[in-house]
Amino acid sequence: MTPQLKDQVVVITGASSGIGRAAALRFGKAGSKLVLAPRNIVGLEAVAYELRDMGVETLVVPTDVADWEQVEQLAGQAVYVFGRIDTWVNDAGVGIYATAEQTLIEEVHQVMQTNYMGMVHGVMAALPIMKAQHSGTIINLGSVESQRALPYHAAYSASKHAIKAYTEALRMELEHEKNGISVTLIMPAGINTPFFNHALSRLGVLPQPAPPVYKPELVAEAIVSAAEHPQRDIYVGGASMLFTIMERISPRLTDKFMTTGGAMFRLQKSSMPDTSQSTLFNTIPDSGRITGDFGHLVKPSLYTRVFELPPKPVRILVPALAAVGLVALMNRRA
Helix, strand or coil, X not given: CCCCHHHCEEEEECCCCHHHHHHHHHHHHHXXXXXXXXXXXXXXXXXXXXXXXXXXXXXXXXXXXXXXXXXXXXXXXXXXXHCCCCEEEECCCCCEEECXXXXXXXXXXXXXXXXXXXXXXXXXXXXXXXXXXXXXXEEEECCHHHCCCCCXXXXXXHXXXXXXXXXXXXXXXXXXXXXXXXXXXXXXXXXXXXXXXXXXXXXXXXXXXXCCEECHHHHHHHHHHHHHCCCCEEEEXXXXXXXXXXXXXXXXXXXXXXXXXXXXXXXXXXXXXXXXXXXXXXXXXXXXXXCCCCHHHECCCCHHHHHHCCCCCCCCHHHHHHHHHHHHHHHHHC
């Protein structure tokens, strides 16, 4: 049985800013004990100070998730201090905005090593501990790009596709073993976090999330919900579900929908100058903020709270209704 949040020990990677920081604060308000694992220790110390000021038991373990030994040590320290791990959140990630041809081989390696292998490392570190407990929840942060790739995002989309495939295989194996461990994949649409300031960009400008864009707190709410009420998948933002359905109905029409008039190329370019900073290989000075610079693109979303998070009395109607509308829209656009 899944413990209540106030009784949980939660490990979060990538917790120094954005979604990870928002999730840490939400878990802290619920009374969870927290183990926070960043590369950016400066940003995370600000989060840890805020949590400890709230009376939250917080352990900070500087960790590069691309390094297996560091992730293994992270799990060991969590158990040494708190005795168990109830929820492990794999949130760390990096990004590149460039064409596939422009992206260097070593950059693709780094994206996969951080986003995909970082998630694998987290799973492999958590599993022995959770199996010994006969309980636990693993939450992997995918993306709408786990379902549908975007231009300029070949390496990132590939890493998110890989996370989805690994998560699905892992879930079936654990369900077959009946060992009390649940696995949730969370797939957000565009979220207004500092990710776009941190990504390596060859667009000539600062990249931006393709609208509609949602608040990072909405993803944090989904993460915390999955820790207490495990479920298979959570789509954050109605756009995430819509693009998933579009891809399932007709990948070719979806290509046309996104590229006609250069729409998806144009929508990922902001009017702001590129900062020329990136967290791909190193950390950068950062305040550890949750929100990014694109608040003007943010839209409210009732979809996730109504259809994805418990209780979900009408969730079964969403795919059917969305499919009917999307077929009409895509046919008209084509």
